[in-house]
Amino acid sequence: MNKLLLFCFLFPIFCFAQTKDEEMLKQIYNLSLTDSKAYPWLEYLSNSIGSRLSGSTGAEKAVLYTKSELEKLGLDNVYLQEVMVPKWVRGEKEKAYILDNKKKIEVPICALGGSVATPKNGISAEIIEVHTIEELQKLGSDKIRGKIVFFNRPMESNQIETFIAYRNCGDQRRIGAKEAAKFGAVGAIVRSLNLRLDDFPHTGATSYGDLPKNEYIPTAAISTNGAELLSKKIKENSNLKFYFKQSCFQMEDVLSYNVIGEIKGTVNPEQIMIVSGHLDSWDLADGSHDDGAGCTQSMAVLELFKKLNYKPNHTIRVVLFMNEENGGKGGKKYAELAEKNNENHIFALESDSGGFSPRGFSFECDESNYTKALGWKNLFEPYLIHNFVKGNGGSDINPLKSNKIIKVGLKPDSQRYFDYHHAANDTFDAVNKRELELGVAAIASLVYLFDQYGID
């Protein structure tokens, strides 16, 4: 067949498929915006359960609640997957003061997740400001020993993608204390990873790596306004002292669960496509954006397929991972069991960038499947989904190994994410119903298309 003939032959099929897909996306969006449980589920998770740090009663309740809600959807299978998770407890509310000669100025801090406590009465020491780990290393033990190190590199406000600004600053929080301890520091205070100036300290995981336990030093985040003030005071007085007190501690690992539900595929049930979020959150707030939104969106994708009476070719599974925030144990366990049970995952999507207006997807896959996805862009543009890029899928789906797998991250608008991320204001009122629901529809649409056309 010559090319023209082939074109004439295939063109009507292509048009029919486009119309069918357009129609399906329309149904998906209509239903998501008019009759989805994502928002009431998120309300319950946020307002009736609250924070869900691994090992907490909140996390335990969230496991039972989401399992029971998935059971109501009439899925083919709903189950829990056991996983041992770390349990870290914040204890009493932290206290911190800038000690400016005789003046004691209180500043808002919160212990970083995984940090050790200060001695019972707190620590008071000279404080020294650095901006990078390299600067710390250059200063060396002479300048650092006995002091509190203050990491004060702000997130770059001129980055368009705020996650890049976050990545470029994250080392301070993740390894600042560990690095400072090597030079004899007695504590580490880290500027909150927040692009705006406000009074919320933002927690997040820190790691002591292979440091001997007796060398662990306490570390906390300070609000961005607090960091600005502290920096100003250090400039005025190079011998400035700082005091902080926290009583957090690490307990024994405890048993928890990933929550899983699935609709069996009708053609290739052994090929699995997952949509996911993480059920745990930090302890300072309700984790409504991080990642209640991703969990309820993922659940709502299966709810929507059931309501549309859609019979997928492949098995479509929702996975609510436990312990993304401080260990990633849920994601690792899921991947380990998938491998052990010879499960064949062909597609994994994670929504863990907040419940904001969806803008696109990041694809972690080969060229051929990326090209395939790009071919669907015109279907998404009426729904204001334009941003298809290559990039990371998500940290919980990262451990999944498969011969051939497409990993996808939902990319919502990221401008306000770090206003709330890991802070006390990550609450239900910060999530907009429509934005959450548009995310459900965007995910469901992509899953539908890959389910229809398979992966290359």
Add this chain to the structure above:
Amino acid sequence: MNKLLLFCFLFPIFCFAQTKDEEMLKQIYNLSLTDSKAYPWLEYLSNSIGSRLSGSTGAEKAVLYTKSELEKLGLDNVYLQEVMVPKWVRGEKEKAYILDNKKKIEVPICALGGSVATPKNGISAEIIEVHTIEELQKLGSDKIRGKIVFFNRPMESNQIETFIAYRNCGDQRRIGAKEAAKFGAVGAIVRSLNLRLDDFPHTGATSYGDLPKNEYIPTAAISTNGAELLSKKIKENSNLKFYFKQSCFQMEDVLSYNVIGEIKGTVNPEQIMIVSGHLDSWDLADGSHDDGAGCTQSMAVLELFKKLNYKPNHTIRVVLFMNEENGGKGGKKYAELAEKNNENHIFALESDSGGFSPRGFSFECDESNYTKALGWKNLFEPYLIHNFVKGNGGSDINPLKSNKIIKVGLKPDSQRYFDYHHAANDTFDAVNKRELELGVAAIASLVYLFDQYGID
């Protein structure tokens, strides 16, 4: 020259231009996100001046403040343009009750802008629910006379573009009272134009058209939660009564001003490009999104060009229109004077859709200039501006007539706009600094490109 030779000749010029433009957009975005006055200006307008309804002291203060801030920028010209504007005053806070047999249930209402007052002690009458003007007309005088009409058509939540949902519902607010009066209704209550369920009544202009003054009936908006409750109660009791009381009134027109500043063009100073917003707001809140955001963004575009020491080819003018909300007198006066003074406007952009993450532009122009703009899309995509569509520029620039003019509306993400629009929660804290600044950069980038390459 054959096509290949022409291509070889032009390609390096094209590449050079792209690189130069890429570099300029980078500078524009960098500066907007690190050193713009848009946000502090908006803070002052919102928190120190507050609401700015035409003819109010707030509006007067805003004129003086923005003029004085523009004067600090070292522009070539800053001036006020006189315009007579309507002055409507809300008076005492409104009261409303559902009268359910012996129970009196208070519901949140606010008078619509331009409405007359109720009699001093309020109005109490049977209430009848309708969803469209047509339904009202079908019911006719028999069913309507002596009653309060309740317009309760909700905004369509399955519209992706919320402005379409707004447009499809707007008639209830704009002409509901006028139409109901024709059938002898004694009042009209209108469901707030808000996509979410909450307790904020949303005001906005209503018009009695050519109805004789003695036939005007009072009209108010009810919150969406109030509307849901009222509808439920009407279903339970078809003789339900409703009471409301408001004391608003229209005064004589007063003198006010459009605020204007400009940088003279170096090549074609007689050709004018404007960036604009409207300085007036409704009276219930600070009008931070509507349209403090558009005003401060427009001012910040000129601030940015001055800081970059950019010498435009054409004259670039910021116009802060007065009285968009209840009369559009500022826009009309500006266009009238432009025509009288033979001013040649080639480009007019309005930002009046909130200070949210910018997503694109709507172009009201001929095919050739639209194609030209589409050619620049690749320059905008790194900044997540993807949505170039044909559509309306904006209501203040609408009266501008010119032989050849490109009118443009900034299109921010619209999902949350109607949560705040014309309601008491349209306050400074609802605007995100980065989102506002990204809007400044998007506007400045488009102005720069049209300034460089002219219009066709």
